[in-house]
Amino acid sequence: MVNLRIIHDNAVDRAMLTASSQTGELGPANLQRDAKSAVLRAVGTAQTITATWPTQESIACVALIFTNMTSCARMRVRSYSRPGDAVPVLDTGSIFPCPAAVHGSYPWGVLPLGWNAYKWGGVITWARSGGADGVAWFAPVRVRQLVIEVSAPQSPERYLEISRLVAGNYRSPEYNAEYGAQLMLQDGSEDYRTAAGDLKTQIRPTSDKLSINLAHLTPTDRARFMRILRENPPTYPTRKANMAEPASSTVGIAIAAGTITLTGSILGVQYDALLAGLAGGLVSLSYLPPMRWSRIASSVAGSALIAGWFAPVASVTAGNYFPFITAAGESGIRIAAAAGLGLCAQVIIPAAFAWLRKKGELP
Numbered sequence: 001m002v003n004l005r006i007i008h009d010n011a012v013d014r015a016m017l018t019a020s021s022q023t024g025e026l027g028p029a030n031l032q033r034d035a036k037s038a039v040l041r042a043v044g045t046a047q048t049i050t051a052t053w054p055t056q057e058s059i060a061c062v063a064l065i066f067t068n069m070t071s072c073a074r075m076r077v078r079s080y081s082r083p084g085d086a087v088p089v090l091d092t093g094s095i096f097p098c099p100a101a102v103h104g105s106y107p108w109g110v111l112p113l114g115w116n117a118y119k120w121g122g123v124i125t126w127a128r129s130g131g132a133d134g135v136a137w138f139a140p141v142r143v144r145q146l147v148i149e150v151s152a153p154q155s156p157e158r159y160l161e162i163s164r165l166v167a168g169n170y171r172s173p174e175y176n177a178e179y180g181a182q183l184m185l186q187d188g189s190e191d192y193r194t195a196a197g198d199l200k201t202q203i204r205p206t207s208d209k210l211s212i213n214l215a216h217l218t219p220t221d222r223a224r225f226m227r228i229l230r231e232n233p234p235t236y237p238t239r240k241a242n243m244a245e246p247a248s249s250t251v252g253i254a255i256a257a258g259t260i261t262l263t264g265s266i267l268g269v270q271y272d273a274l275l276a277g278l279a280g281g282l283v284s285l286s287y288l289p290p291m292r293w294s295r296i297a298s299s300v301a302g303s304a305l306i307a308g309w310f311a312p313v314a315s316v317t318a319g320n321y322f323p324f325i326t327a328a329g330e331s332g333i334r335i336a337a338a339a340g341l342g343l344c345a346q347v348i349i350p351a352a353f354a355w356l357r358k359k360g361e362l363p
Contacts (some may be wrong), residue, residue, distance in 0.1 A: 277307020280342025
């Protein structure tokens with residue numbers, strides 16, 4: 001999967017918008033406003049929105065923010081390089097923009113049946129975490145016109161309403177945000193006591209706060225994100241999508257496993273030491289900063305190979321200096337030594353090379 005994605009420039013704010021239908025004054029111009037109560041409301045449960053620009057815009061995402069769509073809603077995005085073209089440069093086809101929560105292993109009988117069902121709601125629920133967002137990601141294209149077809153035939157309200165339309169390209173850092181992103185619910189409600197001593201609650205809006213740590217930005221990414229912060233004041237919303245762990249770690253580990261398997265068969269290194277070193281390298285990897293898949297592969301494979309080569313020597317040395325550990329047996333000592341070497345190799349080897357470079361610089 002991909003890294004964090006940030007859309008900081010909403011091209012819709014520069015577009016001319018039209019809609020296939022609207023109710024009263026609730027027209028497409030409301031899609032360019034940040035007020036939740038300003039909505040585009042269709043006459044029925046289907047809507048077609050067209051965005052047109054005087055010059056080409058780079059688009060990689062279309063998002064419908066604060067809607068009453070359910071998990072059964074469908075969306076199709078078509079983009080054209082010029083208005084009036086018959087063939088689109090991009091056609092997503094009919095997709096589910098806001099799918100329901102996936103089913104997993106839930107403690108049936110403890111939690112209510114259907115507790116993971118999709119939460120929907122009209123505009124009157126949006127101040128209290130109701131509503132849904134529909135998103136479509138695709139490869140960046142340069143277009144002058146977007147045609148967005150949306151339908152929500154099972155909407156309980158029997159009409160479709162959308163508060164905000166977002167379309168644009170995104171920025172994604174080379175290294176993802178650190179693990180442990182914090183999602184907090186901010187509730188402005190206040191409790192108070194009446195003259196009779198009863199506890200009452202003044203219901204006020206709620207919002208979500210997502211805190212992330214970008215501790216491993218490259219100089220180029222740091223400059224880009226500082227520019228984003230300068231160009232987008234706090235009053236201007238920035239859309240973020242924080243994805244799961246990038247697949248680069250999985251690719252790197254798979255390549256490392258294949259490398260040590262091939263090397264072990266060629267050089268005759270004992271596989272139990274290689275596997276123990278691989279396990280130690282994976283544990284050490286979890287405490288290191290994010291890396292490219294090529295560095296992950298070389299680092300983990302190096303840890304495993306060093307463990308396979310030096311574990312027999314380390315086990316014999318440990319048996320000579322610490323006779324009491326010989327009761328664990330030769331294989332047990334070798335596997336333990338291999339795991340320790342794999343655990344420490346990713347830290348000791350860079351430190352050793354840094355020490356050698358420092359010594360070489362001394363007169």
